[in-house]
Amino acid sequence: MLARQLLATMVACSGLSFATTLAQTPPCPEAPKGHEPALWQKAWALHHQALVVDTHIDTTTRILDQGFDMGPRAADGHVDLPRAKEGGLDAAFYSIYVDSRFYGDEQALFANAPTSINDDWLRPREPGAANGSARRALMMIDGLVRTAERHPLRMTLCTSADELVATVAAGRHAALMGIEGGHAIEGDLGLLRLFHRLGIRYMTLTHTNHNEFADSCAPADPRWRGLNKLGVKVVREMNRLGVMVDVSHVSDATFADVMRTTRAPVICSHSSLRALCAHPRNITDDMLKAIGQNGGAVMINYNCGFLDGDYAKARSGEATRRIQEKAARDALAADSDELRRALANLDARFPPAPRPPLAKLVEHVLRAIAIAGPDHVGLGSDFDGVPCVPEGMDDATFLPRLTYALLAAGQSEATVGKVLGGNIVRVLRAVEAKALELRRDAPECNDGRVDSEPLVR
Numbered sequence: 001m002l003a004r005q006l007l008a009t010m011v012a013c014s015g016l017s018f019a020t021t022l023a024q025t026p027p028c029p030e031a032p033k034g035h036e037p038a039l040w041q042k043a044w045a046l047h048h049q050a051l052v053v054d055t056h057i058d059t060t061t062r063i064l065d066q067g068f069d070m071g072p073r074a075a076d077g078h079v080d081l082p083r084a085k086e087g088g089l090d091a092a093f094y095s096i097y098v099d100s101r102f103y104g105d106e107q108a109l110f111a112n113a114p115t116s117i118n119d120d121w122l123r124p125r126e127p128g129a130a131n132g133s134a135r136r137a138l139m140m141i142d143g144l145v146r147t148a149e150r151h152p153l154r155m156t157l158c159t160s161a162d163e164l165v166a167t168v169a170a171g172r173h174a175a176l177m178g179i180e181g182g183h184a185i186e187g188d189l190g191l192l193r194l195f196h197r198l199g200i201r202y203m204t205l206t207h208t209n210h211n212e213f214a215d216s217c218a219p220a221d222p223r224w225r226g227l228n229k230l231g232v233k234v235v236r237e238m239n240r241l242g243v244m245v246d247v248s249h250v251s252d253a254t255f256a257d258v259m260r261t262t263r264a265p266v267i268c269s270h271s272s273l274r275a276l277c278a279h280p281r282n283i284t285d286d287m288l289k290a291i292g293q294n295g296g297a298v299m300i301n302y303n304c305g306f307l308d309g310d311y312a313k314a315r316s317g318e319a320t321r322r323i324q325e326k327a328a329r330d331a332l333a334a335d336s337d338e339l340r341r342a343l344a345n346l347d348a349r350f351p352p353a354p355r356p357p358l359a360k361l362v363e364h365v366l367r368a369i370a371i372a373g374p375d376h377v378g379l380g381s382d383f384d385g386v387p388c389v390p391e392g393m394d395d396a397t398f399l400p401r402l403t404y405a406l407l408a409a410g411q412s413e414a415t416v417g418k419v420l421g422g423n424i425v426r427v428l429r430a431v432e433a434k435a436l437e438l439r440r441d442a443p444e445c446n447d448g449r450v451d452s453e454p455l456v457r
């Protein structure tokens with residue numbers, strides 16, 4: 001154990017070996033149906049030797065709201081420690097997610113509700129819950145801290161690329177943290193600095209709501225037409241601190257402002273491609289190219305609704321169905337023929353949407369590689385944060401199948417290793433290096449007189 005730890009430290013310090021880990025390859029199980037046995041064995045070995053990193057996992061919400069323990073294997077959801085190990089998921093950024101209801105004043109959320117795939121949007125906002133964004137983020141962080149303290153031999157909270165690599169080499173799951181929803185800092189650059197001290201290493205500038213400094217892609221009407229003056233300071237301060245700027249969830253105008261402002265590579269922690277599925281949460285080919293040129297990385301989201309336009313269309317009727325089903329259940333006697341007829345009628349009008357196959361996810365990964373380049377693509381599953389993942393990617397244990405599919409599609413072992421985790425570790429290192437360079441710059445500070453002024457472009 002001691003020798004292994006020493007070796008892990010050497011790997012971490014060398015800064016060279018981030019594409020591979022020292023973890024032992026578990027015995028290869030029989031090839032799944034339809035998989036060619038020799039290629040499956042090759043994929044299995046590559047997958048378990050590679051460093052596999054996911055940049056967006058929402059298990060933190062389960063931990064905080066349901067008291068979920070990642071220790072034992074769960075029968076539901078997507079991720080826990082046993083399934084992460086089995087699937088070779090070495091490291092993940094856990095989402096310090098702050099639901100837009102904690103922000104409090106965005107009417108547009110309800111206006112968009114009927115077509116949303118996000119059930120949160122349908123939930124009435126709790127009175128008194130507004131403006132509790134920073135506290136909610138702190139409680140999320142504590143949930144992950146408690147989890148790591150409960151399982152110290154299996155999981156370690158990490159705050160740097162070196163710590164990530166060393167933790168994985170020592171055989172433990174590396175957990176990192178990214179804020180989802182820039183309203184978590186409540187418009188306060190001081191809170192941004194403190195969240196960095198607590199270990200936050202990326203932040204999506206928005207979630208589904210516009211906030212004090214940036215516009216989201218979700219509400220149709222912009223508030224700032226991108227970033228405002230405070231937004232520019234937030235991006236600059238994230239660069240200075242070494243917090244990766246995450247453009248998942250932002251509007252196209254915010255994206256353009258971020259690319260003009262940032263001095264470090266940016267990430268898109270969990271988005272798919274708009275060319276393959278026309279959803280505003282997805283990114284265009286031009287954005288992919290821009291992130292490639294900026295040295296950043298785009299991590300593909302596994303959410304069925306972001307991968308497959310047909311699935312998204314079928315799902316869009318489900319909100320209406322839920323409302324009509326509730327009305328029927330309220331109006332008709334339980335266990336009555338009338339209710340049974342009404343429900344059968346709803347089933348016929350709103351047939352369940354079949355899940356897209358794993359091939360659909362692979363299509364997005366391949367196109368991203370083709371457009372951004374093999375050094376700028378990764379995996380940001382949104383596991384435990386989305387209602388549907390593709391058939392064949394049911395939870396973290398299915399990850400080796402993605403490695404197989406990428407090899408089967410003709411990608412080199414080197415490219416597959418980068419996509420599985422090498423790229424995001426490289427980006428994290430680049431952001432850390434930039435922060436070292438910028439660290440002596442004066443910290444950005446709030447100025448109530450100008451912060452909410454629009455940018456002159």
Ligand SMILES: [Zn+2]
Binds near residue numbers: 180249270
């Ligand atoms: Zn998200």
